[in-house]
Amino acid sequence: MDITIRRARDAELDGIGELTARVYLGDGLLDFGDSDPYLATLRDARRRAAGAELLVAADAASDEVLGAVAFAVYGGAYAELARPGEGEFRMLAVRPESRRRGAAEALVRACLDRGRALGLRRIVISSQQSMTAAHRLYERLGFTRAPERDWAPLPDTDITLWAFTVEL
DSSP, rough: OOOEEEEEEEEGGGHHEEEEEEEHTTTTTTTTGGOOTTTHHHOOOHHHHHHSSEEEEEETTTTOOEEEEEEEEEEEEOOOOOOOOOOEEEEEEEEEGGSSSHHHHHHHHHHHHHHHTTTTTTEEEEEEETTTHHHHHHHHHHHHGGGGGGGOSSTTOOEEEEEEEEOO
């Protein structure tokens, strides 16, 4: 594989935040576009790295960051759905020009491996309904829909995030 998974370095955090924000905007994942309140959270990779494990997929030859994901466990600042014995990952983003190289799959597998290493029973994630390519990846890696855990991140909106789980 020509991709390395590692923890984000301090000098990369601002770029990772910008990468994540650009991917979410470019893929139409923010319902309110440039004025979406979630955009500030996506850009704040420094806070994410302090409250979760921020992993990157880097090109093995150049070490360029291709994508990133935040891994969190129950009780952590970035765990929204995780219950005791569970972990989750959030804000998975891969540069559009780096897609189809396996970066997203490598990042998800790293989160699964991290969960196993911590002795967790399950990983739970949220996904927008429109993210069908991501859903195919999750299914291929053993995730199943958990509609009983679907949730709305913003009150008084029609935004519902789908939940998926995988047993470790």
